[in-house]
Amino acid sequence: MDIQAEIKWIEKALLESKDPTFVEAVKNMIKSMKKVKEATSLEQMREDVFMAESEADIKAGRVYNTEEAHKIADSWDL
Numbered sequence: 001m002d003i004q005a006e007i008k009w010i011e012k013a014l015l016e017s018k019d020p021t022f023v024e025a026v027k028n029m030i031k032s033m034k035k036v037k038e039a040t041s042l043e044q045m046r047e048d049v050f051m052a053e054s055e056a057d058i059k060a061g062r063v064y065n066t067e068e069a070h071k072i073a074d075s076w077d078l
Contacts, residue, residue, distance in 0.1 A: 010026075017023055057063060064072065 014023060014026060
């Protein structure tokens with residue numbers, strides 16, 4: 001079946017259903033799917049921001065090699 005046929009089949013099953021538990025289960029699956037999609041979009045947005053910030057740090061010279069990072073860390077009073 002193609003996607004439109006699948007959608008029509010699901011729509012028909014929902015319209016014919018008299019079982020509120022079944023309808024609620026389908027509703028919850030759709031809500032869950034939307035949350036996952038939103039979370040994925042949010043994670044991608046965070047990754048894009050992180051990459052942009054990282055590139056700006058590199059261009060501004062705010063990067064250190066391992067030896068420099070150790071020297072900085074050693075100077076911290078912990």
